[in-house]
Amino acid sequence: MSSKAEYDCIVIGAGVQGSFTAYQLAKKNRKTLLLEQFVLPHSRGSSHGQTRIIRKAYEQDFYTHMMEECYELWAQLEREAGVKLYRQTGLLVMGPENSQSYQLFKNTLQRNKVPTVVLTSDNFNQHIPHVNLAMGDGALVDITAGVLYADRALKTVQGQFQKLGGAIRDKEVVTDIKPGPVVTVSTSAGVYRAKSVVITAGAWANKLLAHTGLQLPLEVVKINVCYWKEKVPGSYNVKQRFPCFLLTEGEESKEHIYGLPSNEYPGLVKICYHMGSETDPDQRDKQTDRSDIDILQRYVARCLPGLIPEPAVVESCMYTLTPDRHFVLDCHPNYSNIVIGAGFSGHGFKFGPIIGKLLCELSLGEVPSCDLSPFRVKRFQGKTKSAL
Ligand SMILES: Cc1cc2nc3c(=O)[nH]c(=O)nc-3n(C[C@H](O)[C@H](O)[C@H](O)COP(=O)(O)OP(=O)(O)OC[C@H]3O[C@@H](n4cnc5c(N)ncnc54)[C@H](O)[C@@H]3O)c2cc1C
Numbered sequence: 001m002s003s004k005a006e007y008d009c010i011v012i013g014a015g016v017q018g019s020f021t022a023y024q025l026a027k028k029n030r031k032t033l034l035l036e037q038f039v040l041p042h043s044r045g046s047s048h049g050q051t052r053i054i055r056k057a058y059e060q061d062f063y064t065h066m067m068e069e070c071y072e073l074w075a076q077l078e079r080e081a082g083v084k085l086y087r088q089t090g091l092l093v094m095g096p097e098n099s100q101s102y103q104l105f106k107n108t109l110q111r112n113k114v115p116t117v118v119l120t121s122d123n124f125n126q127h128i129p130h131v132n133l134a135m136g137d138g139a140l141v142d143i144t145a146g147v148l149y150a151d152r153a154l155k156t157v158q159g160q161f162q163k164l165g166g167a168i169r170d171k172e173v174v175t176d177i178k179p180g181p182v183v184t185v186s187t188s189a190g191v192y193r194a195k196s197v198v199i200t201a202g203a204w205a206n207k208l209l210a211h212t213g214l215q216l217p218l219e220v221v222k223i224n225v226c227y228w229k230e231k232v233p234g235s236y237n238v239k240q241r242f243p244c245f246l247l248t249e250g251e252e253s254k255e256h257i258y259g260l261p262s263n264e265y266p267g268l269v270k271i272c273y274h275m276g277s278e279t280d281p282d283q284r285d286k287q288t289d290r291s292d293i294d295i296l297q298r299y300v301a302r303c304l305p306g307l308i309p310e311p312a313v314v315e316s317c318m319y320t321l322t323p324d325r326h327f328v329l330d331c332h333p334n335y336s337n338i339v340i341g342a343g344f345s346g347h348g349f350k351f352g353p354i355i356g357k358l359l360c361e362l363s364l365g366e367v368p369s370c371d372l373s374p375f376r377v378k379r380f381q382g383k384t385k386s387a388l
């Protein structure tokens, strides 16, 4: 390897966002290097695991609009690679009928004409057996929603990137970034130069941004990913048409609780709490707080009578949260050829293909094809810190 290899673009971080960005750049014939600190595939960031939810149901129109295009981009990748990445299951949204959050979900779906079925307390269990709908809760199903096969999706997009001539170097930690008209990136194994750099480093974003003099208001939390055993095997199975679900708020908490049908682990249903305890990404396994699991146990006992209310398997993952829970998709405030994709706040996987497209556009100096105003760095005015 030459000591200063030259690229059009270097993407730092081969999670879902970096991998889709690199793939989009390679599709536009840009000489692209994707750098990853761990040996791939790994389970130390935020994109690992077998499944993620994909949905159009959101509280804000702008996410629903982005998902309209994003479903098409997922389907394109499936066709291109000849791999199945999405399975439609529907998403059951439940929450206090009169609460702001539940009403926002319902209104966004209806305003955007997303195919939706509204259930009543009378017909709920005909459609959704083995779930107790709380008194006063509304329920509706976003028909377009389903499951993404996450590990498979990551492998597929990285493979397509390589087929297009892109280079992936894993087990290579980025140790320095020197801004300039040509950016210099140093790693544990070499030095590279590029016209632009995209930072998609997940929970490590601030560690990398420190080299560029910027700190974003990001909080990293560890999520206990819990799998719950069916009392009668198959009762919550994807083949029985059991949907993904999201409880906007409940007796146990004001935060969302969400789940996916049993499928990838036979007889086990994945159910998570949409919040965790603060962690350093390099010390994730030292964070042993289980208060999220206590909340889930009470919820499962109350509402999912067909599950044993004790997790059978607990895995770990991380969220990188912004204060408003919206993403950061922007150019660096001081260096227009350094692009940032960060703060995906526990809901970014489904957007991977469109985020890749947008970060690619930003890195090429093109006008982004979506309105990025909710995702700009300047919304944190007063909350960003200089790291110099
Ligand atoms: C439990 C859980 C459930 C979720 N459920 C859903 C869901 O149902 N639907 C949904 O849409 N989203 C969901 N999400 C969110 C989604 O998975 C994340 O938003 C997304 O994976 C974030 O991807 P990323 O590429 O930003 O981060 P990561 O996947 O963490 O990628 C960042 C990469 O950068 C690398 N890196 C960091 N620093 C360096 C360095 N110095 N040098 C080289 N490489 C570096 C890291 O090793 C890592 O591989 C969930 C997340 C979790 C944790």
Ligand SMILES: O=C(O)[C@@H]1CCCC=N1
Pocket (backbone or CB within 6 Å): 053, 054, 055, 246, 256, 258, 274, 346, 347, 348
């Ligand atoms: O993004 C998703 O769909 C999941 C479920 C709701 C909370 C966060 N992640």
